[in-house]
Amino acid sequence: MEFGGGGGGGDHHDASSEGRRKKRYHRHTAHQIQRLEGMFKECPHPDEKQRLQLSRELGLAPRQIKFWFQNRRTQMKAQHERADNCALRAENDKIRCENIAIREALRNVICPSCGGPPVTEDSYFDEQKLRIENAQLKEELDRVSSIAAKYIGRPISQLPPVQPIPISSLDLSMGSFGGQGISGPSLDLDLLPGSSSTLPSLPPFQPACLSDMDKSLMTDIAATAMNELLRLLQTNDPLWMKSPTDGRDVLDLESYERIFPRGNANLKNPHVRIEASRDSCVVIMNGLALVDMFMDSNKWVELFPTIVSMARTLEVISSGMMGSHSGSLQLMYEELQVLSPLVPTREFYFLRYCQQIEQGSWAIVDVSYDISRDNQFASQYRSHRLPSGCLIQDMPNGYSKVTWVEHVEIEDKTPTHRLHRDLIHSGLAFGAQRWLATLKRMCERFACLMVTGTSTTRDLEGVIPSADGKRSMMKLAQRMVNNFCTSISTSNGHRWTTLSGLNEVGVRVTVHKSTDPGQPNGVVLSAATTIWLPISPQNVFNFFKDERTRPQWDVLSNGNAVQEVAHIANGSHPGNCISVLRALNNSQNNMLILQESCMDSSGSLIVYCPVDLPAINIAMSGEDPSYIPLLPSGFTISPDGRAEQGDGASTSSSTHGHGRSGGSLITVAFQILVSSLPSAKLNLESVTTVNNLIGTTVQQIKAALNCPSS
Incomplete structure (x- = not known):
């Protein structure tokens, strides 16, 4: 060990000649260190008399003895703190894993007496919220009933009970529409208040205020999803095979389940299917600009207007590093579409996590996050996003190489319309190829938008x-x-x-x-x-x-x-x-x-x-x-x-x-x-x-x- 004690055991020198010199350091001999360590074990805080005795015995200045014990006590304290931190971190990880396991167990627990979920303090507050919501709905029902009564001439309570149906199932067919006129009384459809030509201002379901535990769980899920995505992006055999019909990358589900076991019983459901695809291309936009558009829900919709019908950022868990978005984590909602009124949108609540892999290279992963298993607004398609996303790599002259993985689990609660069945079940409708083809075209469009010179076309x-x-x-x-x-x-x-x-x-x-x-x-x-x-x-x-x-x-x-x-x-x-x-x-x-x-x-x-x-x-x-x-x-x-x-x-x-x-x-x-x-x-x-x-x-x-x- 080296300890600063000055060369002369505390002697003072002329400040004009020695004040600017660097302090000299002495390396203690093995015998001195052994004797000091032995004394430290017996008495970490020696008094002045003990320090003078050690000074005479070891040939060191009392000041050197004093500094050695001070440094040794500081070193020992730091070692203890590191050990305590490691122990606390291990205990924290253990408790977190137990917490996640308990939360999962609580999701599936069944009361033996009633067959329902257990009543907890949270359940009580949920019940109170439902009572308040029911009161609000009753007021709305009374208002709508009074309006309806004006049109039908009697209170709505006197009508025979019917199942509530959306406007979309209202049958307007009153004759042949094949080029002939429609006879009959005029038809009035009341518009819902707030309907607009734009997207709905909010997604159909908003999460409650997220706790620190929720955010910690989201961070863990996102990190695990990122590791899986990077393997899917960078591994060929045995995860990916070439399709014999069109040469696309097709995921080998057996290899995937073996490498990333999920134990998902839904795979045995005949209505559940997996869509997985991978593709890559070069686009005319630099990597950081792409990352910025991907991490902004409004720009995300603007970049993919033919695919993303709606997107909202519900919560920013982590804002990441300024200027690169690395470490940014968001809870988002989106609806994906095929441009036809015959195909329902796919709805996702998901985490989007961005990580800078190296200079000029970013990975962005999306993975579904189940906000509520009892979401009353769930569509007829249950859509679950497994780790999906892209790797963005800068290339010369403002270009980027984008490798895209799309991986979703879909449960069709109603059959897909016959016209679109082949397009959707083949994976082309929502696959990586469609995302990249659209991205490449839109990047070219943005590049043309940014060109300062006028067009040369005649x-x-x-x-x-x-x-x-x-x-x-x-x-x-x-x-x-x-x-x-x-x-x-x-x-x-x-x-x-x-x-x-x-x-x-x-x-x-x-x-x-x-x-x-x-x-x-x-x-x-x-x-x-x-x-x-x-x-x-x-x-x-x-x-x-x-x-x-x-x-x-x-x-x-x-x-x-x-x-x-x-x-x-x-x-x-x-x-x-x-x-x-x-x-x-x-x-x-x-x-x-x-x-x-x-x-x-x-x-x-x-x-x-x-x-x-x-x-x-x-x-x-x-x-x-x-x-x-x-x-x-x-x-x-x-x-x-x-x-x-x-x-x-x-x-x-x-x-x-x-x-x-x-x-x-x-x-x-x-x-x-x-x-x-x-x-x-x-x-x-x-x-x-x-x-x-x-x-x-x-x-x-x-x-x-x-x-x-x-």
């Missing part, structure tokens, strides 16, 4: 004079697409009613009161249907994109040809663009059509909206386009998920998607402003109009593509 010359005008037009088109995706979502904020008569699917309609800035004020009716065509998605997309064939399907243009007067490319695919169209031989020269088309390997969109000339001029001049009213309509096109053989799609001349060459699923959707009055009434005339509009459009599409009309 159509723009003299029409959109500045980069600000281009960006304003792109933001306007993006809001149009987002609004369109929201209008056909099956989120909790939409209640669909099925009209019979068009085909086996029927036309689905929903109404909402639009009060958002930039939207037409009043009652908006959204209507959509989905059809199958034995034609490849690429050929269907080309048909809708071709200006020459537009009069064959665009009912609103009255058969007039259109001319593109402005064009903005927003991706590497030539079909990814924003167009401003003008109808020729049209008396309304003041009305233009704003259209955005986009395509990737997962499907495509054609969204359009009438916009008057002054509004287009505002956007082209670079002014804020947020308040330009939009009511978009359009088409979604996706592969049907079937293999080529035996699907009736042998007429297809091109292959699209993941090695498949089947037919296409087309969703046709329109929005119309029923009334600008605040009365929120919908009559059968509006329903007839939109039903005939969709019916005529579908018939014209099938006729133009030589498909059977039935």
Whole structure:
């Protein structure tokens, strides 16, 4: 050991000559240390007499003896503290594990007398909350009953009891809708207060205030999920195999269960299935920018408008490191969609955890967190996210490599609609390939949005004079697409009613009161249907994109040809663009059509909206386009998920998607402003109009593509 005691045993030297010198250190001999240690065991605090005796015996200055004992006592205290900390940490880990085990046991415990869960102090408070909630619901019921009594002429209590049904199951079919008018009394649908064209302001279920124990448990779950995700991202055999049909990475479930045993009895449930996929690609966005968008729920929706219909951050458990999000942990809610009114959204309450692996490399993991097993708002699909997420690695020139793992457990409480069954069960509808195809396309769009120079395409010359005008037009088109995706979502904020008569699917309609800035004020009716065509998605997309064939399907243009007067490319695919169209031989020269088309390997969109000339001029001049009213309509096109053989799609001349060459699923959707009055009434005339509009459009599409009309 080395101890500072000064070279002369405490002698003083001239400060001018020695004050600036470094102190000299003496290394004690083995004999001195042995004697000092022996004395320390007998007496850790020797008095002055004992220190003087040791000084004479060992040839050390009394000051050196004093410092040695001080240092030795400090060292011993630190050793004891470290030992105590280790013991306490081990005890804490043991208690935490026991706590988790007890919590899990309490979830499944059954009272032997009543067969229900045990009554605890928490249960008492839950009961009190339920009593308060029931009182509030009773007040709401009385209010609704009084309103209903005015319309039906007698109190609602005199009506025969019926099962409560949502508006979406209300049967509006009062005759044939196949191009014929609807006779009968006018139909009024009261809109629920708060309905809006935007997403619901809150998810359908909010967690209670989280305790420190909850947050500690969430941290443990997230860390375990991160370790599992990294193995899934970086391991090939035996976890992943290549699909013999399309070459995709397919998870070997036996190997997975062996490496990550969960003992899940749900796997024996015939209604439960696992969807697992992995893919990678290079995108034009740097890693930190991607991480920032992934960890912000609003930017997350903006990045994936065709997949994420809703997302909210419910709680920030840890904010992570400033500037990198490393260590950030959030409790989130989201709804994922297929752009069709036939497919219910998938709802997830989940933890999102970000960790910086090394310089320029981040991993983000999502794993379901069960807030309440008795969630009364659970959808007909029970969706559970197993460790999923992505690895983001910076590459030169602002690019990133993204490797994505999607891994969910789905319980179908009701059968999937026949049209979408192959697409969903094949894993293409919500798989890693769709996420990455959308991410790559959207990153290209954002890159075009950030370009400062004006476009070089000849159509723009003299029409959109500045980069600000281009960006304003792109933001306007993006809001149009987002609004369109929201209008056909099956989120909790939409209640669909099925009209019979068009085909086996029927036309689905929903109404909402639009009060958002930039939207037409009043009652908006959204209507959509989905059809199958034995034609490849690429050929269907080309048909809708071709200006020459537009009069064959665009009912609103009255058969007039259109001319593109402005064009903005927003991706590497030539079909990814924003167009401003003008109808020729049209008396309304003041009305233009704003259209955005986009395509990737997962499907495509054609969204359009009438916009008057002054509004287009505002956007082209670079002014804020947020308040330009939009009511978009359009088409979604996706592969049907079937293999080529035996699907009736042998007429297809091109292959699209993941090695498949089947037919296409087309969703046709329109929005119309029923009334600008605040009365929120919908009559059968509006329903007839939109039903005939969709019916005529579908018939014209099938006729133009030589498909059977039935």
